[in-house]
Every structure is written in C-alpha cells, then in structure tokens.
Amino acid sequence: MLNTGKNVATREAYGKALVELGADHDFVVLDADLSEATKTCYFAKAYPDRFFDCGIAEGNMIGIAAGLAAAGKTVVASSFAMFAAGRAFEQIRNSVAYPHLNVKICATHAGITVGEDGATHQCLEDLAIMRAIPGVTVLNPCDATEAAAALKVSLETDGPFYIRFGRYAVPVLHSNPDYEFHLGKGELVATGDDATIIATGMMVGTAIEAAMILAARGIRVRVINIHTIKPLDCSIVRKAAAETGAIVTAEEHNVIGGLGSAVAECVAEYCPVPVIRMGVNDCFGRSGKVPPLLEAYELTADALVNKVVAALQLKEKMAKKD
Amino acid sequence: MIRLGILDGTHAAASGHPGGSLSIADIMSYLYFAEMRVNPANPKWSDRDRFVLSKGHAAPALYATLARKGFFPYEELTTLRRVDSRLQGHPDMKGTPGVDMSTGSLGQGISAAVGMALAAKVDKKDYRVYTIVGDGESEEGQVWEALMFAARHDLDNLCVVIDYNGLQIDGPVANIVNPAPFEGKLASFGFHVITIDAHDFAQIEAAFTEAKAVKGKPTAIVANSVKGKGVSFMENQVKWHGSTPNDEQYAQAVAEIRAQM
Numbered sequence: 001m002l003n004t005g006k007n008v009a010t011r012e013a014y015g016k017a018l019v020e021l022g023a024d025h026d027f028v029v030l031d032a033d034l035s036e037a038t039k040t041c042y043f044a045k046a047y048p049d050r051f052f053d054c055g056i057a058e059g060n061m062i063g064i065a066a067g068l069a070a071a072g073k074t075v076v077a078s079s080f081a082m083f084a085a086g087r088a089f090e091q092i093r094n095s096v097a098y099p100h101l102n103v104k105i106c107a108t109h110a111g112i113t114v115g116e117d118g119a120t121h122q123c124l125e126d127l128a129i130m131r132a133i134p135g136v137t138v139l140n141p142c143d144a145t146e147a148a149a150a151l152k153v154s155l156e157t158d159g160p161f162y163i164r165f166g167r168y169a170v171p172v173l174h175s176n177p178d179y180e181f182h183l184g185k186g187e188l189v190a191t192g193d194d195a196t197i198i199a200t201g202m203m204v205g206t207a208i209e210a211a212m213i214l215a216a217r218g219i220r221v222r223v224i225n226i227h228t229i230k231p232l233d234c235s236i237v238r239k240a241a242a243e244t245g246a247i248v249t250a251e252e253h254n255v256i257g258g259l260g261s262a263v264a265e266c267v268a269e270y271c272p273v274p275v276i277r278m279g280v281n282d283c284f285g286r287s288g289k290v291p292p293l294l295e296a297y298e299l300t301a302d303a304l305v306n307k308v309v310a311a312l313q314l315k316e317k318m319a320k321k322d
Numbered sequence: 323m324i325r326l327g328i329l330d331g332t333h334a335a336a337s338g339h340p341g342g343s344l345s346i347a348d349i350m351s352y353l354y355f356a357e358m359r360v361n362p363a364n365p366k367w368s369d370r371d372r373f374v375l376s377k378g379h380a381a382p383a384l385y386a387t388l389a390r391k392g393f394f395p396y397e398e399l400t401t402l403r404r405v406d407s408r409l410q411g412h413p414d415m416k417g418t419p420g421v422d423m424s425t426g427s428l429g430q431g432i433s434a435a436v437g438m439a440l441a442a443k444v445d446k447k448d449y450r451v452y453t454i455v456g457d458g459e460s461e462e463g464q465v466w467e468a469l470m471f472a473a474r475h476d477l478d479n480l481c482v483v484i485d486y487n488g489l490q491i492d493g494p495v496a497n498i499v500n501p502a503p504f505e506g507k508l509a510s511f512g513f514h515v516i517t518i519d520a521h522d523f524a525q526i527e528a529a530f531t532e533a534k535a536v537k538g539k540p541t542a543i544v545a546n547s548v549k550g551k552g553v554s555f556m557e558n559q560v561k562w563h564g565s566t567p568n569d570e571q572y573a574q575a576v577a578e579i580r581a582q583m
Contacts, residue, residue: 060467067437
C-alpha cells in the first residue's frame, strides 16, 4: 500500500475498466440516462451493441437486467447510488437477489462527495440497504485500482453484486501491477497495536492520514481497509479487537447500517471492545464543494484522530474496571 | 384440466388466489400445449420459449399447467404453499422446474420478460417470450416503463397479454384508478394490439398466430376475461381474488368444471 500521488475518481476507473474487461468478458451494460456521469459512456462507445440505455426508469432497468440474466447474460447496471439502491431497492430484492441472478449493480455518486447536487443525490444509506438483502455481495472500493479490480471480480463471480463508486477524485493508494483483490478479505494497510481504524471507500485514505498524525504523537494505530462490506471479513475484525482493544470505523455513509454497524455486530458477538463509528451522523447532506462538506460533516483526518483518542480513553476506562 | 389443478391446489392450501388463476386458465393451456417451444425433460433448455407470469399471484394456474405438461408430478399441486413444498405462494424460478422467472411483486415480471426478449436479440436466437400482466397490475408505473423500452427496441419476439378481468383486491378496476381502456394506450406506446375473448380458443389461437407474424414491433393481447371463470359462484366476484373454497364449495366447483369438460 502506498499513495501514488495521483487523484482519480473511482467512477472514472470503473468506466475505463468496463471497456478493458469488455474485450474478453461477455457482459452487457445498462444505464438509466446517466452514462456521461456514471462513465458507462466509454463502454457505450466501444461496444454499442452491448450497451442499452433504459432511460430515466431505474426500476425497469433492474427488471430488464434480471430478465437478461435469467436468459444467461452477465449484466452490469449503472445509475447513481440514490436511484440504484434507493429507487430500485425492491426490484433488486425481488427480481435480482431472490432468484440470485448474475446482475452487477454498479452505483456511482455515492456519499456526501457528490458535492453541489446536494441531499437528494447524496446517498448515505445504500450500504445499509444492500447489506440487508440476502445473497448480495457488497463492495466499496477505496481507490481507482481497487475499483477496477472489484468490477473484474464481480464479473468473474456468480450472483448479485452491489458496487459503490464515488464522483470525487480521491488518492490512488494502490499501484496497479502488484495489487491483488481478495474478495471478502480485509486489507491490512498499516500495523499497530494501540487501536484499529477500520475504514472503507474514500475514508481509507483519510485513515492513513490520521494514522500518520497519531504516529507523530506516539500512538501506533492499525489500519484496515474493508472493500467487501458483505460478507464482512470477521476474522480480521476479531483479531484487531483482540490485539488492539479499541476500534474506530470510518465511512462516507450514515453511521447507521453501514461498515460501522457491520463491524460493531461482529465485535459485539465475538470479541467485545469499544467501537466508535465515524460517518455521517444520521442526517441528510447539503450542497457544497467537497472539502468544506467533509469539514462540515466531520469526515476529516483530524476528526478521525479525535475519535481514536476517544476510543483509547474508553479502552483505558474498561481496563481499569477489570 | 388446468382449472381442476387450480382448485386442487388452492383447496389443499386453503390459501392462494383462485379468481385470477381461473381467468387465465385457457390462455395458459393454449400457451403450453399449442404455442410455446418447451421441453419438460429439459426445463432449462437455452433455446426454449420463455413465459413470465407477471401477475405472480396466479401461480396456481402456472403450477397446474406445468404439472399437466409434465414438469413435475400432478400430485405435487396439493402441496401448494406448504413449508416443505417447491410450490411457493408466488413463482420461484430457483425451486420449481419450468418456472422461468420469480415474480409476485406486481409490475416487475414484465420488465424481466422484456430483458429476456432483449437477450434473444443480443444472442441472435429465435425464441419468443410471453408474459401475462394483470389489469390491476397495470396501475404500476413500471409496466409502462417496460412497454416503452420494448417498443423502442422493436422486440417483436415479445408478446404481452393483459388479463382484463376487471377486478382487483379493493374492487372493480374501473373504480380504483382505472388503467383501461388499454388498446389506445398500448398502441400509442408502440405495440401491435389485438383484443380477444380470453375464453374462446379460436380467438386465442388467431391472436397468438397473428402476434408471431408481426415484425418490427412487440404485440399486446388485451384478453377480456372473467375472474373465476368456470365456477359459477366465483365468476366476477371480487371476494374470490384471494380466498379459497371450503370442502363443500370445492366439491361443487369440481363438479361444475367436470361438467364443462
């Protein structure tokens, strides 16, 4: 793991990966009148016979995806997270997940980093909604490299997937040639035994920053990247709980139902230690440029440092009780 | 024969939807015994014609048809809706041989049927796709989204049947939010439209034959049907949408159906 110094949006990497993978993988792509934004437009241009624009009708798009898949096709269906996971929830649940069809829902513009479009377009609930559906694999890649790898794995794995991509350019943390994506496995990004930050998506970069700030203060924090929200890598979480005794989760999502909830469920069941969840605090987003939005919603490295300090205090308090 | 299967299933289950199953029985019978290219010995045959029961609550009619066709034993119909049965309350493609799509949430099956018809075009295959949509179901906006897409892509391998029995759970379709008349709407959505009596086999045969000959656009058949058709006390009675016959009613219904055979 390293920072390559480049910034690329995961939706951009996704769009380019579709074209690359299209050469030797047999799949069709659907969009709902957002191809310029979701970046499926690259695929549409490269493979016009395998791209279908369903218009502004996301529920129908998912239904068509289900029918294509029931007839043997592998299908990628794209829209914004708000309209894929949100609008089409029930079509995903009943037409795709219940019959366990080969549909890969690739949702872009997830989270607060949508920016200026504001609350109606900033989906902060998709991980919670998709995680609650049986049999859906839920991925949230942290950078461009992981975004392309996640798409590839989904195309090569049977069954429904939900993959979350962002609009905003974020640091490319993994250099391409030596990166391997392990479905369902957390990635150990930094070692440390004082506490653990478990992050997903764009917050992985923020977690690395926070760990560096803490290191300068003599606090050694373990950092784990969870790209597979479901099925969660419970063993890496349990190990972190047992070995570091305090966990902070970080996600660009409501604190209810996403990574923080998944980690808390695992920790509470198998190895109870303090868990502090950082995310959007059960409220709607608003319009703005991304950096001030991240400040306003306390999704910065400094805010994460404070959460880790709070987790360490909880850990100490519990040790005294013993 | 299919009507008996519907009665056997819903009577044994004491749960299910006999009314809307009986209204499509004749069309189901025609589709599986005269129209569609299917093979009960190989239900997943990739070149088969597909059928999607978009009005999934009429599952008893689909199961009775599939059983008569030989996809599974007729005796299994009486396991309908039981916890250990392959015959779920609404069609489950993973569990029941011959079921091409899981349906039940109204408005969704037609989209899947459109997707299947599109797959045939993409794969350059000649199979056809049939779907039955309820009249009440047509109140779902997704039905019209699917119709628009099918016409835009010239899916002439798709045949949509509207089961126009005029009744839905809360009463006459005309009194709820009436989607009828269907013909003009379907035509303006880009469909070739045929209207028939859903219980007249000559008209059914003529309609499906005409549909196959239409090129460049999908076909919709508006099937004017009678909810509960074939059982005197169920016909046109909204209460038989989702209630099932007791032993005495079952005996009378079976006697009536047998008399018509």
